[in-house]
Amino acid sequence: MATMLTCPLCAKEVSEFHKRSHLLPEWMYTECYDQKHKLLEVSRADQKLAKKQKGFYGSFMCSECERETQKFDHYASLILTTRSPNSPEYRAVRKECFSEYHRGARHDFSRWENLDFKKFQQFVFAIILRTHFAGKMDGVLSLSTKHLNAILNIYRDNSRIDDYSYPILLTEYPSDDKLRSHIVMPFINKKGGHHTVDFAGAGYLFQVYVSSHSKPRFAESLRLKADGSVFVINMFLKEMGLYKNVVELVHAAKNTSKFT
Numbered sequence: 001m002a003t004m005l006t007c008p009l010c011a012k013e014v015s016e017f018h019k020r021s022h023l024l025p026e027w028m029y030t031e032c033y034d035q036k037h038k039l040l041e042v043s044r045a046d047q048k049l050a051k052k053q054k055g056f057y058g059s060f061m062c063s064e065c066e067r068e069t070q071k072f073d074h075y076a077s078l079i080l081t082t083r084s085p086n087s088p089e090y091r092a093v094r095k096e097c098f099s100e101y102h103r104g105a106r107h108d109f110s111r112w113e114n115l116d117f118k119k120f121q122q123f124v125f126a127i128i129l130r131t132h133f134a135g136k137m138d139g140v141l142s143l144s145t146k147h148l149n150a151i152l153n154i155y156r157d158n159s160r161i162d163d164y165s166y167p168i169l170l171t172e173y174p175s176d177d178k179l180r181s182h183i184v185m186p187f188i189n190k191k192g193g194h195h196t197v198d199f200a201g202a203g204y205l206f207q208v209y210v211s212s213h214s215k216p217r218f219a220e221s222l223r224l225k226a227d228g229s230v231f232v233i234n235m236f237l238k239e240m241g242l243y244k245n246v247v248e249l250v251h252a253a254k255n256t257s258k259f260t
């Protein structure tokens with residue numbers, strides 16, 4: 001009898017893993033190839049550009065999980081890109097943009113509503129889990145077993161709606177930012193005493209707070225919420241302190257705007 005393998009995502013026994021599972025879905029980097037069709041990746045350590053011939057793949061989970069995660073990837077592609085502007089998923093999401101001035105600088109952000117919270121969370125978590133299980137989570141830190149299992153439990157349980165334990169923040173790179181065309185593979189970052197898993201692609205930076213203690217106030221305010229709303233920051237913030245300014249602006253805009 002052939003040796004059985006245990007799929008790390010669904011914990012089922014299978015005879016073989018899917019041969020070529022992607023880590024980031026391909027649509028997240030289709031515009032990241034240079035003229036020689038090499039992929040541009042930003043290295044986390046030194047922000048230097050690395051060139052890769054191909055995308056990022058591995059063989060580490062079952063075919064059923066591959067199909068399952070593709071559903072979440074597809075949903076996110078409809079929401080985050082303008083490729084299918086007539087899809088019911090794209091049309092369902094309402095986006096309202098704001099510009100506010102704070103200490104002389106203009107800050108742009110938007111509030112999105114009507115996202116499918118669970119599907120979007122599963123899309124983000126699946127990327128983190130795939131990268132971890134493929135052994136490609138670079139950096140000096142890795143996900144602890146405790147957090148890994150907690151994220152897995154939320155990911156697997158469709159009836160479990162939890163927007164608090166591992167909050168997701170979304171930043172959109174400005175349209176003229178060169179970093180829009182670069183991808184960053186998931187890695188564990190540390191800012192202001194908090195650990196996050198960060199990755200970037202398709203012009204967005206995704207940040208997931210990974211900790212047992214309480215999250216920063218701004219993360220609570222801006223995060224993707226169970227009601228399907230999220231504040232999308234339209235700038236690249238290197239310092240966490242800047243997020244605090246943004247929260248003030250968000251609250252100011254809330255008070256003057258029609259949204260509740």
Ligand SMILES: [Zn+2]
Nearest residue numbers: 007010062065
């Ligand atoms: Zn599986």
